Amino acid sequence: MNAPDTSRYDTRLDIKFKPLERIDEKAFTDAVTHPWFNQTLCQVNESVVRVGVVQGEYHWHKHDKDDEFFYVVEGELQIDLRDRTITLGPRQGVVIPKGVEHRPRAPGRTVMLMVETRGIVPTGD
Numbered sequence: 001m002n003a004p005d006t007s008r009y010d011t012r013l014d015i016k017f018k019p020l021e022r023i024d025e026k027a028f029t030d031a032v033t034h035p036w037f038n039q040t041l042c043q044v045n046e047s048v049v050r051v052g053v054v055q056g057e058y059h060w061h062k063h064d065k066d067d068e069f070f071y072v073v074e075g076e077l078q079i080d081l082r083d084r085t086i087t088l089g090p091r092q093g094v095v096i097p098k099g100v101e102h103r104p105r106a107p108g109r110t111v112m113l114m115v116e117t118r119g120i121v122p123t124g125d
Helices: 025-030
Strands: 010-012 036-044 047-057 068-074 077-080 085-088 093-096 103-117
Touching (some): 068 077
Parallel strands (some): 010 036
Antiparallel strands (some): 036 047, 068 103
């Protein structure tokens, strides 16, 4: 796989909220204006919860050592696999197993939560 151009993404891996701090996802995501924004919200044991506010197409990638969970809060997320596309609407989620090449796409503004290990590289291995 060729190295993707990641300059169009705003990916923030710092942990925004500490334990016992209330997370207001809607207030946080309503303020996002970037077309492909990703922020780590909090850490839970060895995993993190990230929020994505996305519109448009991400690049094809995979994670060799980590599964990835996507959960749509609002909007629609399409996850292309090499043999099919999984479409998620609000309150729907899916686990993409490690090693599976995928490409997330959002036809309109979409807010999603992702659960993954803290060490995962969001742009892929």
